[in-house]
Amino acid sequence: KAGVTQTPRYLIKTRGQQVTLSCSPISGHRSVSWYQQTPGQGLQFLFEYFSETQRNKGNFPGRFSGRQFSNSRSEMNVSTLELGDSALYLCASSLGFDRANTEAFFGQGTRLTVV
Amino acid sequence: AQKITQTQPGMFVQEKEAVTLDCTYDTSDQSYGLFWYKQPSSGEMIFLIYQGSYDEQNATEGRYSLNFQKARKSANLVISASQLGDSAMYFCAMSPESYNTDKLIFGTGTRLQVFP
Numbered sequence: 001k002a003g004v005t006q007t008p009r010y011l012i013k014t015r016g017q018q019v020t021l022s023c024s025p026i027s028g029h030r031s032v033s034w035y036q037q038t039p040g041q042g043l044q045f046l047f048e049y050f051s052e053t054q055r056n057k058g059n060f061p062g063r064f065s066g067r068q069f070s071n072s073r074s075e076m077n078v079s080t081l082e083l084g085d086s087a088l089y090l091c092a093s094s095l096g097f098d099r100a101n102t103e104a105f106f107g108q109g110t111r112l113t114v115v
Numbered sequence: 116a117q118k119i120t121q122t123q124p125g126m127f128v129q130e131k132e133a134v135t136l137d138c139t140y141d142t143s144d145q146s147y148g149l150f151w152y153k154q155p156s157s158g159e160m161i162f163l164i165y166q167g168s169y170d171e172q173n174a175t176e177g178r179y180s181l182n183f184q185k186a187r188k189s190a191n192l193v194i195s196a197s198q199l200g201d202s203a204m205y206f207c208a209m210s211p212e213s214y215n216t217d218k219l220i221f222g223t224g225t226r227l228q229v230f231p
Binding site: 031033035042043045048050056088090092094096103104105106107108109111 | 150152157158159160161162165206217218219220221222223224
């Protein structure tokens with residue numbers, strides 16, 4: 001079956017702009033989580049969506065937002081970009097309701113560079 | 116609050132040798148899951164192995180095994196017979212065993228380099 005697809009793979013934006021990243025989970029998976037990875041802060045949880053509802057959120061400012069569609073595809077949006085938002089953004093797909101060995105499957109990430 | 120600690124920023128191992136990557140965790144939850152992921156330079160996180168907090172036996176997946184010591188709150192990854200393709204970043208992660216979230220908390224990672 002197809003894996004997790006994140007688009008675009010690479011993105012360069014200017015400070016102050018906004019950006020939208022997309023994640024298509026594995027078919028049948030209802031949970032999509034987003035993570036930010038930077039050399040300084042490591043991997044940090046942004047938020048999780050399950051059945052179109054945000055059910056968990058990390059400690060990020062309101063400039064970071066997301067949504068999930070009825071087909072489980074998810075988008076995250078970052079408004080008013082700052083240089084510190086430069087990072088690898090990873091999306092993880094999981095079943096979302098089976099706690100027995102529910103590994104999350106990750107996409108290849110979107111590398112965002114803010115200049 | 117839950118926390119994962121990986122104290123080894125980098126490790127070197129010779130091909131065909133075994134290597135242990137350390138991971139300790141902190142949580143007040145009774146039920147939780149522990150994971151190891153591999154991240155090659157391409158960026159994708161690859162699931163390796165999972166251990167549930169109530170599992171009495173250590174998890175194994177091929178050349179990977181998880182040395183789970185609950186009382187010491189450690190979940191070390193053992194890679195047997197290292198291969199050159201094992202060179203990558205390795206992350207230990209934890210998740211509450213809840214039906215309400217699939218959130219993962221990651222450690223800072225260990226960069227493993229396998230040399231011939």
